[in-house]
Amino acid sequence: MAKVCTIVWFRRDLRLEDNPALAVAARAGPIIPVFIWCPHEEGAFLPGRVSRWWLKQSLIHLDISLRGLGAALVVRKAKDTLSVLLELVESTGATDVVYNHLYDPLSLVRDHRIKQGLVRRHIRVQSFNGDLLYEPWEVHDEEGKPFTIFESYWQKCLAMPFEPKSPLLPPGHLIAFAGNVLGCKPGELGLENETEKDSNALLSRSWCPGWSNADRMLESFVAGPLLEYAVNRHKIDGPTTSLLSPHLHFGEVSIRKVFHSVRRKQVLWAQEFSTLGEESANLFLRSIGFREYARYLCFNFPFTHERSLLSNLKSFPWRIDESMFKMWRQGRTGYPLVDAGMRELWATGWLHNRVRVIVASFCVKFLQLPWRWGMKYFWDALLDADLENDILGWQYISGSLPDGHELDLMYNPQTEGYKHDPHGEYVRQWLPELARLPAEWIHHPWDAPPAVLRAAGVELGCNYPRPIVEIAAAREHLIQAISQMWERDMVPKAASVDGQIEGSGESMEIQATSAPLPEITAWKAISKNGKLSSGSLHCDQMVPDCVREDKLAEINCSLKGVQWEHSAITPHREEIPCALALKGGRSLDENDGQIFNDLPKPPPNSDASSTAESSPTRPEFSEVKSGRVQVQEDLSVRFARRLKRKAVLDT
Secondary structure (H helix, E strand, O other), X not given: OOOOOEEEEEOOOOOOOOOHHHHHHHHHOOEEEEEEEOHHHHHHHOOOHHHHHHHHHHHHHHHHHHHHHOOOOEEEEOOOHHHHHHHHHHHHOOOEEEEEOOOOHHHHHHHHHHHHHXXXXXXXXXXXXXXXXXXXXXXXXXXXXXXXXXXXXHHHHHOOOOOOOOOOOOOOOOOEOOOOOOOEOHHHOOOOOHHHHHHHHHHOOOOOOOHHHHHHHHHHHHHOHHHHHHHHOOOOOOOOOOOOHHHHHOOOOXXXXXXXXXXXXHHHHHHOOOHHHHHHHHHHHHHHHHHHHHHHHHHHOOOOOOXXXXXXXXXXXXXXXXXXXXHHHHOOOOOHHXXXXXXXXXHHOOOOHHHHHHHHHHHHHHOOOOHHHHHHHHHHHOOOOOHHHHHHHHHHHOOOOOOOOOOOOOOOHHHHHHHHOOOOHHHHHHOHHHOOOOOOOOOOHHHOOHHHHHHHOOOEOOOEOOOOOOHHHHHHHHHHHHHHHHHHHHOOOOEEEOOEEEOOOOOOOEXXXXXXXXXXXXXXXXXXXXXXXXXXXXXXXEOOOOOOHHHHHHOEEOOOOEEEEXXXXXXXXXXXXXXXXXXHHOEOOOOOHHHHOOOOOOOOOOOOOXXXXXXXXXXXXXXXXXXXXOEEOOOHHHHHHHHHHHHHHHO
């Protein structure tokens, strides 16, 4: 009997070590490692230049590693990922497809559509947790609701009854598919063009993409800088952090390996009574917690790449000024620390986390530019551009989260400059026009005496700009904007459309009041004896439901021997699918987030009798038991109506 052939679909898990999908496929028999580059599916979040450079180098490194184990990486470029996977299944006879989970809204929609398309063609599909310590649906409060405060979330993670799984060893050998599979080289994907190669060549002087290089960086950090991380983490003029973020984004090193490496070191320091070491380990693990929380929020609130979590900010009078946005991007604001940070970002694709906070705060608080503008620019420019992390960071700084910055909190660039760059070395590195300015004036050259400016060769308004906005004026404008926001927020937003009262598409957002946060309700299927019987197993991917309550009359639900119990839990597993595909098979793009507004409310009694094809979820490819719910809906007409209503409301 021929062995089962398994397609391993690589995405942002470009490593051999601690790769659950690869490990399961390697144990099953022959494999076909595949990476599919589909720019069309990325929509508005196509990776920027430096991020694409990293991806290209990481794919080359992964291909070399896989070839060393016996199976080359099949690289394809296409307009639709599902069509490539189906073509590979047909040409190779593969019976299984495995991959690791992603949690950003766009990937959730795409992955659900692809899995449903494969299952309908009787292809067994498995997905695994290769990116988080705990799955988003494993962490919730005592009432089963998702957390919206980081401290509560992280304390729950630390108090979980089971530790994160230990990292898996890389496979010692891979059995390649015997036939010929067509593909291209990573360099032929068009990830960089000729005009970008000179700039990208400079990146290789500072960075070494690839999973084995990521392992070395982790080992080097744990053995050295981690000890004094608590003291040095806010220093912006040297390698005081791990620099692992781009490796983590592309999955070159697993978060579980990072966690366990730091924890082992923390235990040793505790035995040695090293207070500094323990504190440093705790702070670094906390930074890992923020990464976990970013994915947790995106999963439970999948509209956050488009809208604020707190509903009051929809009334904030953002300044739509492209000229100011351009000056901020180019580092010409007149505030040296901000300008140095933005020029470093443009030149290297990298920024220290503290500088990211300062420049982002300046963008949304001093200039009052929409936080989504800044988030998108970070996505385009950062080497470690990560949608979930960018969403968390920008919403946190703009005051869009319950535990984020206060709306009126402003970081004074001058004060922050002397706090984090007291001698001005960082500013001088990235602003050579200020290189001869004394440290006394380096962070506020507008106050320097004319003689000092002449001696330093600085001519304000000529070779270095004057401040784009005065600090006092910016604070006054911000206070006025906040007052205007609260006044607008008092005005009812509901409008009558087609005889129905409908808001502006912000109905799932949390109100910024002192009252308890609204309940995030979901539904779960239970059997007659009260036990969960959805047929989903512990490792299954879950997806947020995105069908509005007023559409449920047209949804077909199939359920055998299962009743519905109303509860406040995290969203359903993927084996309770939701209507994520529009007519014609088009997947939702970045502009379709409006259908994520409300969680569905399944009918208490369903008369439908059709059942969906089961999909395997265990490493042994075991079949899923009964109790699945199939939800199917043609959303094209209703979605078009929804967009029309939104257009009316926006006017």
